[in-house]
Every structure is written in structure tokens, then in C-alpha cells.
Amino acid sequence: MTAPLLETRNLTIQFGGLVALNDVSLSLNHSEVLCIIGPNGAGKSTLFNLISGIYQPTRGSVHLEGRDITGKQAHRIAERGIARTFQSSRLFNDLTLLDNVLIGMHTQTRAGVLDALLRPRKAKAELDQAAERAGDLLHDISPELYARRHSLAGALPQADRRRLEIARALASEPKIIMLDEPSSGMDDRDTDALMADVRRVMAERPGLSFLIIEHDMRLVAALPDRVAVIDYGRKIADGDFAEVRLMPRVQEAYLGQKAAAHA
Ligand SMILES: Nc1ncnc2c1ncn2[C@@H]1O[C@H](COP(=O)(O)OP(=O)(O)O)[C@@H](O)[C@H]1O
Numbered sequence: 001m002t003a004p005l006l007e008t009r010n011l012t013i014q015f016g017g018l019v020a021l022n023d024v025s026l027s028l029n030h031s032e033v034l035c036i037i038g039p040n041g042a043g044k045s046t047l048f049n050l051i052s053g054i055y056q057p058t059r060g061s062v063h064l065e066g067r068d069i070t071g072k073q074a075h076r077i078a079e080r081g082i083a084r085t086f087q088s089s090r091l092f093n094d095l096t097l098l099d100n101v102l103i104g105m106h107t108q109t110r111a112g113v114l115d116a117l118l119r120p121r122k123a124k125a126e127l128d129q130a131a132e133r134a135g136d137l138l139h140d141i142s143p144e145l146y147a148r149r150h151s152l153a154g155a156l157p158q159a160d161r162r163r164l165e166i167a168r169a170l171a172s173e174p175k176i177i178m179l180d181e182p183s184s185g186m187d188d189r190d191t192d193a194l195m196a197d198v199r200r201v202m203a204e205r206p207g208l209s210f211l212i213i214e215h216d217m218r219l220v221a222a223l224p225d226r227v228a229v230i231d232y233g234r235k236i237a238d239g240d241f242a243e244v245r246l247m248p249r250v251q252e253a254y255l256g257q258k259a260a261a262h263a
């Protein structure tokens with residue numbers, strides 16, 4: 001049996017007295033789409049921060065293709081093929097769309113500062129090549145974004161910001177892409193368009209796997225192969241959405257949230 005693409009084992013992190021993630025073991029296979037769902041504050045983004053090396057676990061481990069990557073620096077983990085977007089957008093508003101995508105490519109371009117000084121022509125050629133690839137990628141995600149590639153990211157509407165962030169994450173040619181609430185702040189129409197985009201990206205990159213934190217149940221019902229539910233830092237369910245959604249523990253977790261929202 002080959003190792004899963006990504007695996008967390010008993011992943012736990014404590015902030016002071018709060019155990020934000022508690023003993024979470026889950027796995028993601030090659031070409032799989034796994035949605036992480038659960039109430040606000042359940043620990044979903046914390047899970048992403050642990051996988052991507054932004055937080056260090058108190059206990060437990062993270063394995064990529066069977067190799068222990070626990071405690072590695074975030075840029076090392078990105079280099080090994082885990083790309084992500086953040087819950088709140090982290091684009092460079094004062095840079096062009098094209099430059100935002102180019103930044104995502106940094107792990108892929110070889111020419112460093114020294115190269116640029118010693119072999120300026122070679123460095124320039126590499127940069128031109130990277131810019132061309134960045135342009136292709138933008139076009140791939142959306143011809144409209146490509147048409148606006150030289151305008152500033154700060155001017156984009158919310159749905160296009162998300163698209164641009166996904167393009168930037170794809171620029172590093174990852175094995176896994178983690179999206180933290182990609183549909184947040186979007187209406188149904190934009191969410192549908194986003195879903196179509198994600199589906200197209202999947203179809204064009206058959207090996208790529210997705211970890212998606214999502215609260216829009218239409219998307220959760222339609223997109224993933226599998227769903228894992230986190231509540232109060234613990235994984236309380238893992239499986240087909242059709243089955244998981246009927247589990248009493250899952251319904252309680254969501255009812256609890258509704259009750260709190262109406263209180
Ligand atoms: N760096 C941090 N320091 C202290 N508490 C944190 C930190 N990051 C997250 N938390 C807490 O961990 C819990 C889970 O947060 P989070 O993972 O963001 O939840 P969500 O499931 O909504 O993404 C929350 O109570 C949050 O306040």
C-alpha cells in the first residue's frame with residue numbers, strides 16, 4: 001500500500017488554555033478533493049496553518065508522501081508542493097495581477113540575486129519566461145483576468161480576487177492546494193462561477209489534490225469526494241457528504257451554531 005499524499009497524525013495545538021486542534025488524524029489521497037467543514041472557531045484554519053508550517057503543533061505530525069514534514073518552515077513546505085490561499089485575501093494590492101501571480105512562482109524560478117548580477121541576460125530570460133507562464137496561468141483561470149493583467153490587484157472585485165489568489169497558488173505547481181473559505185463574501189452566482197473554475201482546474205490537472213474549508217453547503221454538496229467535520233478542535237466525522245450530513249453529532253454541531261447565532 002502506498003502512503004497517502006498528505007496525512008496528519010494526532011495533530012494537536014494548544015494556545016494557552018485553549019486546545020484549538022485536538023488529536024486530528026486525516027488523510028488526503030492523490031487527485032482527491034476533501035472539504036473541511038465545521039462551525040466557526042472549530043479549528044479549521046488552524047489545521048491549515050499547521051499543515052502549511054505557519055504554526056508548530058504541540059503534538060502529532062504531518063506527512064507528505066510518507067515523509068515527515070512536521071516543524072519545517074512554511075517556505076520549505078510550499079517548495080515541497082503545498083500551496084494555499086488565506087481566509088482573508090492576501091494579494092499585493094499595489095502590484096499588477098501578473099506580478100501577483102509571478103510572486104507565487106518564486107519557488108520555481110532558479111535565477112537568484114547572484115545570477116541576476118553575474119548573468120543578467122540569463123536572469124532576464126528566465127524572468128521573461130516566468131512572466132509568460134504567469135500570463136498563461138491567468139488566462140487559464142479567466143480570460144478577463146488576463147486582459148486586465150497589467151492593472152493593479154487592488155482594483156479587483158471580490159470574486160476576481162479569489163480567482164487571482166487561486167492562480168497564484170497554482171503558479172508554484174503544487175501537489176496540493178488548500179483553499180480557506182474560497183466562497184466567503186460571494187453571492188450564489190459568484191459561488192457557482194467559482195465552483196466551475198475549480199472544476200476546470202481539477203480537470204486540467206488530474207494529479208492535483210484539494211483541501212477546501214467551506215461553509216457554503218451547496219458547494220460542499222457538489223464539489224468534494226469526501227468531507228471531514230471539525231467541531232471544538234476534534235474531527236467528529238469523515239466520509240461521504242450524503243452520509244456525514246445525517247450524523248447526529250454533525251447536526252448537533254451545526255444546530256449549536258445556529259442556536260448561538262440566534263441567541
Ligand atoms: N494564533 C492564535 N492564538 C490564539 N488562539 C488562536 C490562534 N489561532 C487560532 N486561535 C483560536 O483557535 C480557535 C480556532 O480558530 P480557527 O482555526 O481560526 O477556527 P475556524 O474553524 O473558524 O477556522 C479559535 O478559538 C481561535 O480564536
Ligand SMILES: [Mg+2]
Pocket residue numbers: 044045046087
Ligand atoms: Mg477559519
